[in-house]
Amino acid sequence: MSNLPASTAPVSGIPTTHPLVKGEVGPGCAKVDPIVIADSVTRQFGGLKAVDVDHLEIPRGKITALIGPNGAGKTTMFNLLTGFDKPNTGTWEFDGKSLAGVPAFKVARSGMVRTFQLTKSLGRLSVLQNMLLGATGQKGEKLFASLIRPIWKKQEEENTARADDLLARFKLDAKREDYAASLSGGQRKLLEMARALMSKPQLIMLDEPMAGVNPALTQSLLGHIKNLKEDGTSVLFVEHDMHMVMHISDWVVVMAEGRVVAEGPPETVMKDPAVIDAYLGAHHDTDLGDLMEDGPNPVLEAERKAHEAHPEAETTGYGEKDKA
Numbered sequence: 001m002s003n004l005p006a007s008t009a010p011v012s013g014i015p016t017t018h019p020l021v022k023g024e025v026g027p028g029c030a031k032v033d034p035i036v037i038a039d040s041v042t043r044q045f046g047g048l049k050a051v052d053v054d055h056l057e058i059p060r061g062k063i064t065a066l067i068g069p070n071g072a073g074k075t076t077m078f079n080l081l082t083g084f085d086k087p088n089t090g091t092w093e094f095d096g097k098s099l100a101g102v103p104a105f106k107v108a109r110s111g112m113v114r115t116f117q118l119t120k121s122l123g124r125l126s127v128l129q130n131m132l133l134g135a136t137g138q139k140g141e142k143l144f145a146s147l148i149r150p151i152w153k154k155q156e157e158e159n160t161a162r163a164d165d166l167l168a169r170f171k172l173d174a175k176r177e178d179y180a181a182s183l184s185g186g187q188r189k190l191l192e193m194a195r196a197l198m199s200k201p202q203l204i205m206l207d208e209p210m211a212g213v214n215p216a217l218t219q220s221l222l223g224h225i226k227n228l229k230e231d232g233t234s235v236l237f238v239e240h241d242m243h244m245v246m247h248i249s250d251w252v253v254v255m256a257e258g259r260v261v262a263e264g265p266p267e268t269v270m271k272d273p274a275v276i277d278a279y280l281g282a283h284h285d286t287d288l289g290d291l292m293e294d295g296p297n298p299v300l301e302a303e304r305k306a307h308e309a310h311p312e313a314e315t316t317g318y319g320e321k322d323k324a
């Protein structure tokens with residue numbers, strides 16, 4: 001059972017309306033144009049309720065960050081929505097179609113694709129081969145079509161052209177024939193994002209896109225994510241790097257102990273007491289008094305202090321960034 005109350009009362013200085021929201025801003029609020037709507041989604045691991053989301057809507061055509069302390073249930077929620085895990089209860093729809101119980105490969109075909117915290121590129125295949133694996137609905141996969149060379153040949157050429165376009169966009173064209181295993185961690189993240197785009201998704205879900213990416217590639221990754229939105233793709237990403245969250249998100253959803261405890265635009269959601277509680281709750285050694293004084297953003301400070309106290313823990317990108 002969670003002991004974290006979701007914030008419901010309006011907090012002074014935090015607007016209660018927003019152009020993306022129908023009605024009042026708050027955990028589980030309805031969106032004007034949602035691309036994902038989830039209801040009563042729970043996932044239990046033994047005695048632990050990793051996900052316990054009453055209602056969640058993700059806005060279409062926007063960049064939404066899913067944040068929360070370690071163990072909040074963010075990755076589990078991603079796994080459920082994309083068919084990589086099965087919930088105990090719950091339904092959800094993507095672009096008006098129910099996707100609960102639909103396996104991962106069909107979810108991807110329907111236009112919702114994801115990347116993983118640890119990249120899943122296939123090291124012994126070339127960069128180009130990895131890209132071609134990302135194309136969906138390949139006619140050559142069907143027995144009849146696979147026997148008719150002109151059918152699959154044309155599609156193979158189209159897919160290769162799209163892969164080359166994306167590789168150029170992500171500055172991986174020089175690596176086209178190299179084994180994926182030879183890429184740096186950051187380049188693999190780029191490859192995974194580029195591969196996800198092969199299927200022309202409507203929604204791309206990125207699990208910690210910045211983790212392990214060297215600072216030289218950070219700007220380019222951020223630029224790619226912003227470009228996705230400009231091309232009309234909706235983006236949902238999990239991230240610990242609060243700088244990135246503040247910088248590129250249109251909307252932020254905060255999870256703690258499996259639940260959505262707050263949501264709102266990035267400039268105000270971090271001031272929500274439920275968010276500060278959620279982060280402090282995860283790091284009991286942080287002094288709330290220090291954080292509530294005027295000065296730096298309290299959530300960023302809680303993250304920074306937690307990182308200082310436990311530099312070995314994978315808590316945040318904040319501390320590392322500031323040291324760099």
Ligand SMILES: Nc1ncnc2c1ncn2[C@@H]1O[C@H](COP(=O)(O)OP(=O)(O)OP(=O)(O)O)[C@@H](O)[C@H]1O
Pocket residue numbers: 045048050068069070071072073074075076077
């Ligand atoms: N397969 C599993 N078996 C048992 N427990 C699990 C499993 N997957 C996740 N959990 C637990 O569920 C909770 C939520 O985990 P999850 O990975 O979704 O959190 P998260 O918010 O993504 O955390 P992080 O930011 O550290 O990646 C954690 O307590 C985790 O230990």
